[in-house]
Amino acid sequence: MSLDSTTNAEVAAEADAPPAQSDLDRKINQLFPGVVVRKDLVKAVKGNAIVPSYVLEYLLGQYAASDDEATIQAGIDAVRKVLADHYVHRNQSELVKSTIRERGRHRIIDRVAVTLNEKDDVYQAEFANLGIKGVLVEPATIKAHPKLLTGGVWCICDIEYFHSEDQRVVPWILGSIKPIQLSNFDFEGYLAARREFTTEEWIDLLIQSIGFNPELFGRRAKLIQLVRLIPFVERNYNLVELGPKGTGKSHIFSEFSPHGMLISGGEVTVPKLFVHNSNGRIGLVGYWDVVAFDEFAGNKKRADKALVDIMKNYMANKSFSRGVETLGAEASMVFVGNTSHTVPYMLKHSDLFDELPESYHDSAYLDRLHHYIPGWEVDTIRGEMFSEGYGFVVDYIAEVLKSMRTADxxxxxxxxxxxxxxxxxxxxxxxxxxxxxxxxxxxxxxxxxxxxxxxxxxxxxxxxxxxxxxxxxxxxxxxxxxxxxxxxxxxxxxxxxxxxxxxxxxxDQRAALTPEEPEGDATPVSATTEVRAPVAVAPEVPVVVEPAPFEGHREFQENQRGISYETLLLPYLREATEITIIDPYIRLPHQGRNLVDLLALLASAKDAADEISVTLVTKAETGQYEQAHLLMLKDIQDSAAAAGINFAVTWDETIHDRSIRADNGWTILLGRGLDIFQKGSGSQYDLAARRQEFRQVVAFGVTYIHGEGGL
Known part of the structure; x- marks a missing residue:
């Protein structure tokens, strides 16, 4: 039986059981009681309700913010009942209207947008799913909740029905309205609880609050995810993220906070975003903490030049003009879009802003961007990446971040x-x-x-x-x-x-100063170019000098690509006939595959008539996986023998450090051993499953020593 099949059997047996709490989950519940929720519950209650996650988590926070399983199940049932009784599905709007009429009053959950009827000098609400409009709203309600005027807010409302003979009178009456967001919280308590967490624990708590499983993300990948939250905690922050499809670029700005507005890049206008000069009404930047532009990329898209100019001024000066009056705002601007080319392609043929519309592909606009998230480093979202652990109820953390926007x-x-x-x-x-x-x-x-x-x-x-x-x-x-x-x-x-x-x-390229500038004979030298002295050779016989392998230490960053055993290890193992691999952790299937990849590389690099000896020094597996471990190593041994590699295993329970030592004089100290690659999609059709250079790596270091360190 393989390790994979054993794991699958265990999962199948416990499919109906709640996920086991980790030490971090217990700590989260202890220090933040009542404001955290198990993140997989959103899927459990959502059903076919098309509502943002923060709406569902608001309800879960009311009924299921606990680590007691009985309370959670009761809370889930309560939330499901609330959604069944009060959430308005578009295809059931007439039934809900009938319920309001028959009862005289009914509570609903819907997206509400308010406009000012200048002709009658009244505010009127429109309910997106219920399909009614012209409902009168008191000015005091608008004063308390001004975002109602900016495109719609999810609310819990009491709607009444009173029919009049006057055809001009709308029969629907707004009894009460409450936008779905937290009203208050204890910031000092938040800071005190933060002090009880290590940095690693706190980062994992934030990642779980976003909805992801932190165990599947490296440190750099976690920081990239958290940068997406900066616009919510920092005023007038200008952020861009361009990358492949399916990496969750827009998720946070549509689902994470009631203070963010996600709009399509092609749907924005000057009046909608900044100010309507005819009536003086302020646009989105005056009411929302974050305005995010989805599907912003597309170099064929046309953009309003007036909008681009006003946006440049706002991004630089935090202000915009309404006639002769200058107004300020605090909304952060986020631009997310898809790329259609690889990073090296963009660097070779244009730049990393290649996908932007022409009007935005302008140095003055780009210079106002504070940070560029490398979206190509973000892994495509897979089902296994979602968290089953505890994280902050979204409206709680959203209010915490909002309260810190004024801090510096x-x-x-x-x-x-x-x-x-x-x-x-x-x-x-x-x-x-x-x-x-x-x-x-x-x-x-x-x-x-x-x-x-x-x-x-x-x-x-x-x-x-x-x-x-x-x-x-x-x-x-x-x-x-x-x-x-x-x-x-x-x-x-x-x-x-x-x-x-x-x-x-x-x-290392930059724009030429003038198109007519002669190229000259000199070749520009970049900061990364290695300057070598010319080698004198006879003109008739070209000489190729093979550079000696690098000796010393190198560091590789998380998410880096273009790395393979062929470039990292093989140059130091050529001509070796005896190689010792010291690695205590060659146990899991992917670790065995890493070892096989190296052995296959050694086999292909040697002469077919030669044999080499490879010894693995490792720790023995014990317990239920012991037999699977031995079978894996035996399979590797048999396969290697057919390719001319005599593979042997030596057990040593005292080893910790990882290294490769060869009889050609080279020693390679590997901080993480052979396990340097991140987990891929698992698809057999993924190029990264076939070629290592297409995979992303974890952060690791390697030291090459020649001489005394060899066998």
């Missing part, structure tokens, strides 16, 4: 680090805003170590550098910038983007 944490790094002096004011603003946002998300209590501050400072700099480096490809007049920081000891730390490390040949 942008200077918290200055006790340890100083930014490069040639970073411009606009670059500095982008870095500061991202850093401040991540500080408020991760360390709202202000307690972070030097290493933790450095981590998010690097991340903030990288996101702004990604923006600036692409602008340099578009506008040659922009000054080049050295992105990095100096610590108090004066040590300079440069910051690079991940794609800069992956594709240096294509990355």
């Amino acid at each position: 944490y942008s200077d918290r790094y200055q006790q340890h680090f100083t930014l490069s002096p040639d970073i411009s004011t606009r670059d500095r603003d982008g870095i500061h805003k991202t850093f401040s946002g991540l500080m408020k998300l991760l360390y709202p209590h202000g307690q972070a170590t030097r290493e933790e501050i450095e981590e998010i400072l690097r991340f903030a700099i990288e996101g702004r550098k990604r923006v600036k480096d692409q602008i340099l490809r578009i506008d040659a007049t922009m000054a080049d910038v050295k992105f990095g920081f100096t610590d108090k000891a004066g040590t300079w730390s440069p910051v690079t983007t991940l794609e800069e490390q992956e594709y240096p040949t294509y990355y």
Whole structure:
């Protein structure tokens, strides 16, 4: 029996059982009682109700915010009953209208939008699913809930019915209305509870609150997800994310918070977004914390130039004009869209903003963006990635983030680090805003170590550098910038983007100053170009000098691609006849496949008539998986023998570090052993399942030593 089949059998046997609580889940419930909910419950209660997650979690927070299974089940039943009795399905609107008429009064859950009828000088509500409009709304209600005027808010309402002989009188009467969002919370209690969590635990809590299983995300992937929350906690934050389809780019802005508005990029107009000059009504930026543009990419799309100009001014100055009057607003702007080309293709032929409409593919507009999320690093969303653990009820964390928008944490790094002096004011603003946002998300209590501050400072700099480096490809007049920081000891730390490390040949390009400028004979040298002395050779006989393998230490970042055993390990194992692989964890199926990949590479690289010996030093598996472990290694041994590799296993329960030692004099110290690749989609049709260079890696280091370290 294989490990996979055993696991599947266990899952099948426990299919109806509630998920086991982790230590983190118990801690979450202990420190945040009543404001957390099990995240898989949303699916359990949603059914065919087309409502945002925050609406469902609002109800779950009322009835099922507990870790007691009986209370949870009772809460689920209660929420289902509330939805059955009060949520309005479009195809049942006439039935609900009849219920209101017969009862005289009925409570409903619906999306409500209010407009001002200037002719009669009254506010009138329209109910999206119920299909009624012209319902009178008191001015006091609008004053208390101004967002009702900006396209619709999910509400719990009491609707009354009173028929009149006057045909002009609408029979529907609004008895009460309550937008679905938290009314108050204890911020000091939030900070006190945060102090009880480690940084890793807190990040996992936030990831679970978004709805994802943190065990399937690396540290960098988690930070990328959390950057999507910065617009909710930071005023006037301008964020862009471009990447492949299906990575959840717009999910947070439509489902996560009642303070965010997601609109299609093609549906926005100046009056809708900023101000309607004919009646003076303020647009979306005056009422929402976050305005996100979905499907923003598409270089064939046409954009209103007036809108682009006003948007540029607003993104830079936080203000816009209404006639002769200048108005300010705090809404953050988010632009998300799909890419149709790979990163190296875009870097070779254009830039990473290649997909934007022409009007936005402009250096002045792009320079106002504070951070560029590399959407190509985000994995396609799969069912297994959703969390069954506990996270904050969405409306609770949404109010927490909203309350922190006025705080400024942008200077918290200055006790340890100083930014490069040639970073411009606009670059500095982008870095500061991202850093401040991540500080408020991760360390709202202000307690972070030097290493933790450095981590998010690097991340903030990288996101702004990604923006600036692409602008340099578009506008040659922009000054080049050295992105990095100096610590108090004066040590300079440069910051690079991940794609800069992956594709240096294509990355280091910038716009020419003039089209007529002669190319000359000199070849420009980038920061990553290795300068070598010319080698004198006889003109008749070309000489190819094979470079010696690198000796020393290298670090690889999470999500990096283009890495394979062929480039990472094989150059150091050529000509070796005896190789020892020391790795205590060759137990799970994917770890066995990693080992097979390396053995297959060694077999293909040697002469078919030669044999080599490979010894694996590892720890033995015990318990129920012991037999499966032995069978896996025996299968590997038999398969390797057919390819001329004598594979043997030595058991050693004391080993911890991982390395590869060869009799050609090379020792390779592998921090994570062979297990350097992230879990893929699992599809047999995924290219990454066939070629390692298409996979993303976890963060790891490798050290190459020649000489004494060899066998």
